[in-house]
Amino acid sequence: MAKNLKLRAARAAKDFTQEELAERVGVTRQTIGAIEKGNYNPTVQLCITICKVLGCTLDDLFWEE
C-alpha cells in the first residue's frame, strides 16, 4: 500500500497532530500513523469517522485510481 499523503495533508490543513486526530476519531496515535504511512488497510467505518472529523469524504481521502 502507498502512503496516504491526502490524509496527511487534510490533517495538516486542520492543524491537528496525529494524536489530536486520533483522540477525535477514537483510535490510537499509532493507528493514524500507520494509515498515513500506508502500513495498512483500515476498516471503512474508521475511514468514515476520519473523513467526518476532517470535513472530507471517502473519495477525497481514500479513493485511488
Add this chain to the structure above:
Amino acid sequence: MAKNLKLRAARAAKDFTQEELAERVGVTRQTIGAIEKGNYNPTVQLCITICKVLGCTLDDLFWEE
C-alpha cells in the same frame, strides 16, 4: 450498521449475483452477503475493489451522511 442497499442496487444494475460479484472481487459469497446486510465493517481496500468491479466510487456505495 444499516443494510447497504446502495451496494445491492449497484450489483443488481450489473446483473451480478452475490456469488459472481464475490468471485470478481476475490472474496466469498458470505462476505458480500454480510456487507449488504450491514453485518460488518469491511476494510477500505475491499470496498475499493468492490467499487471498481461495479464501476462506482467509495462515496457512491459506502458514504453515509
Add this chain to the structure above:
DNA sequence: TCATCATGTTAAGTATAGTTTACATCCAAC
C-alpha cells in the same frame, strides 16, 4: 545544554474481518 512535542517504530496482546463448510429457505421453471 536540556526539556518538550511530534513522529517513527516495534513487540505482544485482543477484537474482529474474512474463510470454509454446511444446512435451510424461497422462487421460478418444468
Add this chain to the structure above:
DNA sequence: GTTGGATGTAAACTATACTTAACATGATGA
C-alpha cells in the same frame, strides 16, 4: 411436487486491524 439457482445463516477457524506500552529520533525553544 421436485429440481436448481440465489440467498440467509451459523459455527469454527485463520488472518489481520487495532491497542497498549515502550523506546528512539529530530526539531524547537528556554
